[in-house]
Amino acid sequence: MKINRLGGIALIFHERKPSIRAHAYELLSRHLPENLPAKTSLLKEASIIRAGEFGEKLIDQLLLPFGSDEFLIGLNLTFPFDGETIQIDHLVLTPSFALTIETKHIKGHVKLDLENEQMYRHEPDGSIFTSTHPPLQAERHRKGLLQIFNKMNVDLPVYSLIPFTHSTVHLEAVGSYTVLPQEICRSGRFTMKLRELCESGLPQKISPLALPQIADTLKTYTVNEKIYHTLDRFNISKSQLIPGVWCHFCSELSCIWTGRRFRCQLCREPNDETYQDTLFVYLTFVSESIANKQARIMLNLTRPGTARILMLKAGLEPFHKTSKRFYRIRKSIRAN
Ligand SMILES: [Zn+2]
Numbered sequence: 310m311k312i313n314r315l316g317g318i319a320l321i322f323h324e325r326k327p328s329i330r331a332h333a334y335e336l337l338s339r340h341l342p343e344n345l346p347a348k349t350s351l352l353k354e355a356s357i358i359r360a361g362e363f364g365e366k367l368i369d370q371l372l373l374p375f376g377s378d379e380f381l382i383g384l385n386l387t388f389p390f391d392g393e394t395i396q397i398d399h400l401v402l403t404p405s406f407a408l409t410i411e412t413k414h415i416k417g418h419v420k421l422d423l424e425n426e427q428m429y430r431h432e433p434d435g436s437i438f439t440s441t442h443p444p445l446q447a448e449r450h451r452k453g454l455l456q457i458f459n460k461m462n463v464d465l466p467v468y469s470l471i472p473f474t475h476s477t478v479h480l481e482a483v484g485s486y487t488v489l490p491q492e493i494c495r496s497g498r499f500t501m502k503l504r505e506l507c508e509s510g511l512p513q514k515i516s517p518l519a520l521p522q523i524a525d526t527l528k529t530y531t532v533n534e535k536i537y538h539t540l541d542r543f544n545i546s547k548s549q550l551i552p553g554v555w556c557h558f559c560s561e562l563s564c565i566w567t568g569r570r571f572r573c574q575l576c577r578e579p580n581d582e583t584y585q586d587t588l589f590v591y592l593t594f595v596s597e598s599i600a601n602k603q604a605r606i607m608l609n610l611t612r613p614g615t616a617r618i619l620m621l622k623a624g625l626e627p628f629h630k631t632s633k634r635f636y637r638i639r640k641s642i643r644a645n
Contacts, residue, residue: 320376322402322524323383325365329534331358333593336586337539339562340550347543357415364414364474364496365398371499372399372410375507379403379517381524387534390453394535397450402524405511407458407467408503409450411443416475421493424484443471444490457530463523465514468492468506472499533640539594547595552607555583566610584608585623589638598628598635 334355341348365385372382383400399410413419419430421442429439447469454467473480474496482489494502515523540547553562556573557580564571564580571580587607591599599607604616621627625636 320373320378320380320382321384322381322521323386323400323528323531325362325384328358328362330536331355331362333536333589334358334539336590337594339555340553340587340590341545342549342551345545345549347545350543351539360414360475361398361412364412364472367414367474367496368399368410368412368472368499371496372401372503375401375503379520380507381520383524383527386527386531388453388457388530389532390449390456393537394532395450395453396534397454400454400527402465402520402527403507404513404515404517404520405465406506406514407454407465408506409447409454409467409469411447411450411469411471412474413443413471413478414474416477418479418481419473420481420483421489422484423482423486423490444469444492447471447492457527460530461523461526463515466511470494470499470502470506472496536593550590550595552587552609554580554587554608556580557583566608566615584619588620588623588625592625592638598637599625600633600635604636 332355334351338348338351338355341351369384376382381402383397383402385396385398386400387394387396397409398412399408401408401410415430417430419428421428423442423444426442426445427439428442429437432438451467451469458465458467469492471490471493472495473493478495480489480493480495539545551562554564554571555561556563556576556578558578559573559575561573561575563573563575564583565574571584572578573580588599588604591603591607596603599620601613601616601620604620605611605613608616608619610616610619620636624639626639627634627636629635
């Protein structure tokens with residue numbers, strides 16, 4: 310998205326980066342057997358993340374007309390909270406309030422069950438897709454943000470909006486709360502909800518002049534997106550991971566090291582970069598460091614010297630002395 314500026318102030322104070330998690334799940338799924346249910350679950354979660362990004366871009370368009378030096382917009386901010394992280398799709402800062410926006414891009418008949426703290430949908434295949442009830446997720450974001458505001462000595466109330474952006478979504482509150490929570494709306498009503506909040510006469514808590522400084526300070530609290538306990542969560546054991554190097558053209562783990570490069574056995578094309586994805590999968594999901602022997606197994610190599618050169622070429626950082634040398638990613642996204 311273009312950075313809009315008004316009188317030298319960046320209205321977008323934090324830009325969105327593409328999700329590492331969706332990409333990492335897709336890479337991991339390549340190393341799993343076809344019949345493993347976890348493979349389908351991983352790919353489904355990756356596609357939900359990508360759909361979410363699509364929904365967030367729709368919200369960008371609705372949000373931008375509000376941008377001003379008293380309405381700053383941050384995209385996709387991740388903050389530490391409670392030993393884990395919170396990821397806020399959109400964060401608006403104004404002199405009177407902060408607003409977190411949690412976009413849901415889900416199609417179909419979605420049921421919201423506040424009592425059981427769930428949102429769910431019956432799938433055509435008979436399974437049920439479930440997820441945390443969005444206002445509970447928004448509540449966690451609010452608490453995390455208030456904690457950071459507190460450290461910054463900023464006294465701003467935090468509100469939340471949860472727009473559902475898919476055009477075919479049908480929302481239904483089930484259980485004893487038959488009315489949808491106030492912060493939930495279809496994207497068609499998003500602009501109206503936002504205007505209501507802006508015009509609700511909330512008292513000014515901070516000077517508009519201080520707003521860019523607060524946005525800058527807030528950015529210093531952000532952390533990289535982290536990936537948690539994926540193998541456990543999807544019930545995958547390390548022994549199920551299939552070693553090998555992916556071919557870009559055949560979409561198979563069909564590359565072997567021959568003639569000083571990885572070459573696909575099926576189409577004969579060289580694949581010089583994809584071995585890095587294999588190392589990334591190991592270092593993200595299995596262990597935060599890899600020894601030469603494991604690298605040889607994962608990449609189907611025989612010579613330690615080849616594995617060493619390839620790991621250095623991939624930018625991995627060696628540590629420990631010669632006999633017990635391990636390699637790791639310089640800036641890991643692993644959290645477990
Ligand atoms: Zn190939």
